[in-house]
């Protein structure tokens with residue numbers, strides 16, 4: 173794996189995986205653009221998720237709901253009231269921080285001193301400390317001054333404002349009239365689109381419990397401090413499943429999904445020992461959650477950080493959005509909802525009683541997945557020649573380019589024509605992107621394809637077209653296939669090439 177985030181950032185830009193957003197005008201913080209190779213990698217990861225979670229299961233449906241969201245959806249979901257992070261300003265440096273990030277970056281003892289001043293007994297429990305600070309922001313600001321909380325930017329003690337909650341949703345005007353009621357939001361998660369379509373999907377597919385709805389799409393959060401490359405950004409993609417189960421079977425399904433998701437990440441090249449499962453402590457749980465497992469991948473420079481959350485959301489979501497809440501025996505505490513137009517419940521076949529399903533939600537970040545896969549694939553090797561080789565050892569199904577077809581002489585029509593035909597034939601196999609590549613010399617091409625993780629390079633030469641130097645046609649219609657990982661080269665007959673590659677790129 174990569175040792176530092178910097179080496180990934182630099183490779184990603186150099187080779188065309190990921191660029192800073194709005195780069196031409198100095199960049200837009202918290203946004204990134206996926207370049208020619210990045211878009212392939214990202215699409216491949218999403219396709220692998222869709223395949224495993226929709227096509228290969230018999231209890232799942234797909235969905236693509238809109239990004240622009242009615243404000244009532246995000247009112248009843250609880251986001252308007254609680255989807256906020258505590259924000260704090262340094263009056264001297266004018267820098268702004270997320271409170272928990274600021275506290276995490278202090279020297280040992282500093283956060284403990286603040287905790288002591290506020291009467292928090294477990295000083296190491298960051299969320300308890302944040303909660304205590306937000307309960308008494310004025311007094312906390314004094315305590316932070318006394319404890320000499322420093323500004324991570326310059327290391328000097330700051331003059332801290334009382335911290336305040338900051339809602340992370342992007343609010344936007346919808347339609348030409350900007351009045352009181354004409355606002356909506358860019359969704360902060362894809363999940364709500366699934367909940368509000370629960371009845372539509374149920375009615376149109378005749379599904380019964382247990383079943384799930386899967387969705388991949390963009391989400392937007394106005395993060396106070398976007399940072400760490402594509403790990404924390406303001407516009408990102410999620411791959412989310414809402415899996416609906418009968419209350420009472422939720423704990424068992426929660427465990428099953430934990431296993432399924434670990435197995436899937438392993439198939440994407442992330443070994444189990446690189447992922448810690450955090451059983452989120454009660455006091456850190458989101459308002460909707462009965463229990464949550466966070467999958468923490470060991471990112472370069474950052475260490476173990478969340479790549480996916482798998483939450484047992486109880487009957488909170490459907491219970492929040494349903495009409496007729498009073499008759500439904502909800503277990504979660506929800507806001508009264510006089511606006512909903514549908515009953516989001518199912519009927520027990522025996523007792524005929526209506527009940528609201530529980531929800532298990534595996535929610536993964538596409539961008540954090542791309543970053544993890546990129547980092548895990550990154551390999552630096554010392555060759556016998558003493559040279560250093562950088563190679564991205566992606567699983568073949570994730571590699572942005574599957575095969576590069578390289579003519580050995582680029583001015584020789586017989587060879588380039590042959591190579592182009594070969595490229596077209598291989599492209600037709602549906603393996604993913606096959607690249608015709610006639611830039612630079614063969615050594616450089618191999619080097620470049622190692623660095624972008626192309627599993628196979630196929631070269632077309634004089635032997636291929638029956639013009640070997642020794643005058644023989646023994647090697648006619650054969651090509652050289654070079655393996656990215658072993659660097660071994662093999663002569664393969666063109667008529668066997670499709671089968672050869674299909675077998676190895678599975």
Ligand code: ATP
Pocket residue numbers: 393395402403404405406408409410478479480481535536537538539540
């Ligand atoms: P964090 O604690 O890191 O802010 P979160 O717990 O708020 O994340 P969730 O609300 O559980 O995240 O979102 C589900 C997934 O979406 C996360 O596991 C992560 O992969 C992804 N995600 C969330 N916020 C961001 C972001 N700002 N940038 C990139 N991915 C994100």
